[in-house]
Amino acid sequence: MxxxxxxxxxxxxxxxxxxxxxxxxxxxxxxxxxxxxxxxxxxxxxxxxxxxxxxxxxxxxxxxxxxxxxxxxxxxxxxxxxxxxxxxxxxxxxxxxxxxxxxxxxxxxxxxxxxxxxxxxxxxxxxxxxxxxxxxxxxxxxxxxxxxxxxxxxxxxxxxxxxxxxxxxxxxxxxxxxxxxxxxxxxxxxxxxxxxxxxxxxxxxxxxxxxxxxxxxxxxxxxxxxxKTATAENITQRYIQVAGPRKMDALTRILEVETFEAMIVFVRTKQATEEVAEKLRARGFSAAAINGDIPQGQRERTISALKDGTLDILVATDVAARGLDVDRISHVLNYDIPHDPESYVHRIGRTGRAGRSGTALLFVSPRERHLLKSIERVTRQKVTEIQLPSVEDVNAQRVAKFRDSITEALNAPGFEMFRRLIEDYEREHDVPMADIAAALALQSRDGAEFLMTEPPPEKRRERPERPDRDQRPVRRPSGSFATYRIDVGKRHKVGPGSIVGAIANEGGLHRSDFGHITIKTDFSLVELPPNLSPATLEALSRTRISGQLINLQPDRGAGHRTHGGSEGHRGDYKGDHKTAKKPKKHRKSP
The missing domain is CATH 3.40.50.300 (P-loop containing nucleotide triphosphate hydrolases)
Structure with a gap:
C-alpha cells in the first residue's frame, strides 16, 4: 500500500x-x-x-x-x-x-x-x-x-x-x-x-x-x-441560543447593535432566502436574496451592489454563496445552523478575506446543540456563547443613531432653506421650536415605532385533557417506554451501541427514544416508545445486527424470557447506570 x-x-x-x-x-x-x-x-x-x-x-x-x-x-x-x-x-x-x-x-x-x-x-x-x-x-x-x-x-x-x-x-x-x-x-x-x-x-x-x-x-x-484547524484564526466565532420563532427578532437586534460593513445571512432553503430578505427590507434594512433560482444577470447585479456598498445584507443558501469573494463582508450569520461541519467551514470562509478580521455568528436552538458540538469537534475551535442584545441595548443604539443623524443633517445641503421655513412656522403658529422638531421626527418615522418593546411571552401550550382511568395506557417502570424483544444477545457479540445504532438508523428513531437496554445470552430487551408506527415496526422487524435478523416484537413478560439465562448486560442509554456503555454519537448531516 x-x-x-x-x-x-x-x-x-x-x-x-x-x-x-x-x-x-x-x-x-x-x-x-x-x-x-x-x-x-x-x-x-x-x-x-x-x-x-x-x-x-x-x-x-x-x-x-x-x-x-x-x-x-x-x-x-x-x-x-x-x-x-x-x-x-x-x-x-x-x-x-x-x-x-x-x-x-x-x-x-x-x-x-x-x-x-x-x-x-x-x-x-x-x-x-x-x-x-x-x-x-x-x-x-x-x-x-x-x-x-x-x-x-x-x-x-x-x-x-x-x-x-x-x-x-x-x-x-x-x-x-x-x-x-x-x-x-x-x-x-x-x-x-x-x-x-x-x-x-x-x-x-x-x-x-x-x-x-x-x-x-x-x-x-x-x-x-x-x-489543521478548519477555520481561519482571524474569524471570531460566537453563537446565540434562540428558538426558531424568535430568530427574526434576534436577527433584527443584532443588525441594530452590531457594527458591520456587509453581512451574509445563511439559511437552508431557497424559499427562506426570499422570506428573510423581505422581512429585513420591511424593517428598513438593505437586504437582497440570492439562491439557485435567481438568474445569472440578477445575481451579478446583486453581488455588484454588495461590493459597491449599495447593498449591505445578502441572504443566501450554501450553493448560491459558493465562491463568493467580497472584501466588504465583515460578518457571516448562520440563521439556520448547517447539518454538517463542512458547510459551516465554507460559510464562515466568506468573511475574513485577504487577511482581514471577520465575525461569524450562529443561531442555535436547544435541540440543535449536538450540531454545534459536531462543528466544534471537527474545527477544533470553541464557539463562544453570547447573550442576545437586550431591548435596552437596541433602544440605546437607536437613540445614538438618531442623534448622529441630527448632527449630519446640520451640515447637509438645503439646511438653511428648511431652517427659514421652520422659523416662519414658529412665528405664525406660536409653537416652540422643539415641538416642531419632534413633529418632524415623528413624521419621518411614517407611523413606525421608534423604541423597541419587549415581545409578549410565548403562550404555553395547553395540556390535553387527561383520559379516564380505564383509557390511560399502562404505565411501564420506565415511564413512557414499552419493552421490546430482539433476537440478538451476548452470543452474537452485540453491545448497546450497535443496538441503538441499527434501530435508530433503520427505524428513523432519535437517541431520546431509547430507555433501558438489557442484553441476555440469546436475546435483548430494549425500551422504545409504545406507539411505534406500523411502518417503523415493519422496518425494524427486518433490521439486522451483526448479520442476525433482530425480529423485533413487543416483550410478553418475564415468563417468556427465562430461557436466555439471568445473566446479562443491563444498560440505560440515558446514562443513569455506571455499567451502561454509551454508544459513540454518530454525525448527522442536512
Whole structure:
C-alpha cells in the first residue's frame, strides 16, 4: 500500500497540497467540471487533490480524513467522470452509516452530475418508503447511496443488482463499524464483483478497518490528511441560543447593535432566502436574496451592489454563496445552523478575506446543540456563547443613531432653506421650536415605532385533557417506554451501541427514544416508545445486527424470557447506570 501524508490547509480556499491548482488540472469530465464551477468550487482541497487522480487512474484508495475536508467530492467527482450514463445498471454503490449522511452524499452526487445526461442517483435507507426505493431501482440508478441494513434488505429481496458494480465507496467506515455494521459491510462486499474499484474513507484506522482494507482492497493508495484547524484564526466565532420563532427578532437586534460593513445571512432553503430578505427590507434594512433560482444577470447585479456598498445584507443558501469573494463582508450569520461541519467551514470562509478580521455568528436552538458540538469537534475551535442584545441595548443604539443623524443633517445641503421655513412656522403658529422638531421626527418615522418593546411571552401550550382511568395506557417502570424483544444477545457479540445504532438508523428513531437496554445470552430487551408506527415496526422487524435478523416484537413478560439465562448486560442509554456503555454519537448531516 502506497502511503502519502498531506496537510489540510487552514482555510477553505487555501491552495491545495497536491500540486493541482485547479480542478481543470485533474482531467475530470468537462460536464462535472462545469457543475463544480457553478457551485463555486475554485480549487481542490488537499484530500481531493491527492485522491481524485488516484481514483481516475483506477487505483483503490484509502482516505484518512475528518469530515469537513471535502472528501465527498473526492470520490464523487472521479466516479461521475468515469460512469457509463448510457447504461441503467447500478455501477456505483456508496455505503454510509446514517440516513442523514446517505442523503447528503446523494445530494452531492446529483449536484456534481447535473450536466451529465440521464444520470440517476438513488438514496436507500431505513425509515423511508419502500415503494419509492423499489420504483427507483426498477427504473435503474447508476449510483446508489445507502445504509448497510437497507442495502442488505434490498439484496435479499432481489431488488438491488450489484453484478455490474464498478465502484464501491465506504464512507465514514469507522463510524459504520462502531455502530455494529461490520458484518453487514463484509456481507455486502462479498456480494459485489471481484473486479471493482474500492475507496474507503475513515477518520481513524482501527484494526477492523485495516482488516477490511487488506481483504478487499488491492494495492491501495493511502492518503492521510493531517487536519489543521478548519477555520481561519482571524474569524471570531460566537453563537446565540434562540428558538426558531424568535430568530427574526434576534436577527433584527443584532443588525441594530452590531457594527458591520456587509453581512451574509445563511439559511437552508431557497424559499427562506426570499422570506428573510423581505422581512429585513420591511424593517428598513438593505437586504437582497440570492439562491439557485435567481438568474445569472440578477445575481451579478446583486453581488455588484454588495461590493459597491449599495447593498449591505445578502441572504443566501450554501450553493448560491459558493465562491463568493467580497472584501466588504465583515460578518457571516448562520440563521439556520448547517447539518454538517463542512458547510459551516465554507460559510464562515466568506468573511475574513485577504487577511482581514471577520465575525461569524450562529443561531442555535436547544435541540440543535449536538450540531454545534459536531462543528466544534471537527474545527477544533470553541464557539463562544453570547447573550442576545437586550431591548435596552437596541433602544440605546437607536437613540445614538438618531442623534448622529441630527448632527449630519446640520451640515447637509438645503439646511438653511428648511431652517427659514421652520422659523416662519414658529412665528405664525406660536409653537416652540422643539415641538416642531419632534413633529418632524415623528413624521419621518411614517407611523413606525421608534423604541423597541419587549415581545409578549410565548403562550404555553395547553395540556390535553387527561383520559379516564380505564383509557390511560399502562404505565411501564420506565415511564413512557414499552419493552421490546430482539433476537440478538451476548452470543452474537452485540453491545448497546450497535443496538441503538441499527434501530435508530433503520427505524428513523432519535437517541431520546431509547430507555433501558438489557442484553441476555440469546436475546435483548430494549425500551422504545409504545406507539411505534406500523411502518417503523415493519422496518425494524427486518433490521439486522451483526448479520442476525433482530425480529423485533413487543416483550410478553418475564415468563417468556427465562430461557436466555439471568445473566446479562443491563444498560440505560440515558446514562443513569455506571455499567451502561454509551454508544459513540454518530454525525448527522442536512
Amino acid at each position: 502506497t502511503t502519502s501524508e498531506i496537510d489540510e490547509p487552514g482555510t477553505p480556499d487555501a491552495e491545495p497540497a497536491g500540486g493541482a491548482a485547479t480542478f481543470a488540472d485533474l482531467q475530470i469530465n468537462p460536464a462535472v467540471l462545469q457543475a463544480l464551477s457553478e457551485v463555486g468550487y475554485e480549487s481542490p482541497s488537499a484530500i481531493q487533490a491527492a485522491t481524485i487522480p488516484a481514483l481516475m487512474a483506477g487505483s483503490d484508495v484509502v482516505g484518512l480524513a475528518q469530515t469537513g475536508t471535502g472528501k465527498t467530492a473526492a470520490f464523487a467527482v472521479p466516479i461521475l467522470s468515469k460512469i457509463d450514463v448510457a447504461s441503467r445498471a447500478t455501477q456505483a454503490l456508496v455505503l454510509a452509516p446514517t440516513r442523514e449522511l446517505a442523503l447528503q452524499v446523494a445530494e452531492a452526487f446529483s449536484r456534481y452530475g447535473t450536466h451529465l445526461p440521464q444520470i440517476t442517483v438513488l438514496p436507500i435507507y431505513g425509515g423511508s418508503s419502500y415503494s419509492v426505493q423499489l420504483s427507483g431501482l426498477r427504473r435503474g440508478a447508476q449510483v446508489v447511496v445507502g445504509t448497510p441494513g437497507r442495502v442488505i434488505d434490498h439484496l435479499e429481496r432481489g431488488t438491488l443488482d450489484l453484478s455490474h458494480l464498478d465502484y464501491l465507496v465506504l464512507d465514514e467506515a469507522d463510524e459504520m463499524l462502531q455502530m455494529g455494521f461490520a458484518e453487514d459491510v463484509e456481507r455486502i462486499l462479498a456480494e459485489t464483483p471481484e473486479y471493482k474499484q474500492v475507496a474507503l474513507f475513515s477518520a481513524t484506522m482501527p484494526p477492523a478497518i485495516r482488516k477490511i482494507t487488506a481483504k478487499y482492497l488491492h494495492d491501495a493508495v493511502e492518503v492521510a490528511v493531517k487536519s
